[in-house]
Amino acid sequence: MTEQPDLSAGRRQRIVPALSYDDAPAMIEFLCRAFGFEERFRLDMPDGSVGHCSLIIEGEEITLASAYPEGGLGGPGRLPHLHASVMVYVDDVDAHYAHAAAEGAKVLQEPEDQFFGDRTYRAEDPEGGRWWFHQELEQLTAEEVQAAMDAMETPE
Numbered sequence: 001m002t003e004q005p006d007l008s009a010g011r012r013q014r015i016v017p018a019l020s021y022d023d024a025p026a027m028i029e030f031l032c033r034a035f036g037f038e039e040r041f042r043l044d045m046p047d048g049s050v051g052h053c054s055l056i057i058e059g060e061e062i063t064l065a066s067a068y069p070e071g072g073l074g075g076p077g078r079l080p081h082l083h084a085s086v087m088v089y090v091d092d093v094d095a096h097y098a099h100a101a102a103e104g105a106k107v108l109q110e111p112e113d114q115f116f117g118d119r120t121y122r123a124e125d126p127e128g129g130r131w132w133f134h135q136e137l138e139q140l141t142a143e144e145v146q147a148a149m150d151a152m153e154t155p156e
Helices: 024-035 093-102 142-153
Strands: 018-021 038-044 050-057 060-066 085-089 106-113 118-124 130-136
Touching: 018 024, 024 038, 024 050, 024 060, 024 093, 060 085, 093 106, 093 118, 093 130
Parallel strands: 018 060, 085 130
Antiparallel strands: 038 050, 050 060, 106 118, 118 130
16 A cells, blocks of 8 residues: 555545445455556555545546445445446556456457547456546547547448
């Protein structure tokens, strides 16, 4: 774990994903090792669970905690279907993919260029949480993205 930061500094990010996992300590280790997050702060509970953990990647934050069934929070593997995925922008999606795969992430989609100007891959963590990693290759306007989508739907 990294040195505890000064938490009095203001937040820049207004929307922060808050995830819950059945084995939060193992998931913190996995997300740091495989996906490149850094642990910013962790609040360990007396029973060994994680009450709160802040993880940072490229200056952006996610939080996670141990599942708390009494409060309606469970790990993603408990859901009968996919509720959400976390989308993360990285500088080099191919290098990120290679590292994540080597560290045991389950790859759901290999890196590929997308019509909307990004290169992406999808992965799943050990508890079934879905992650979608992006690298911006080209900034497109909404009109350019729509035109690219329309061209895909039009038979030649």
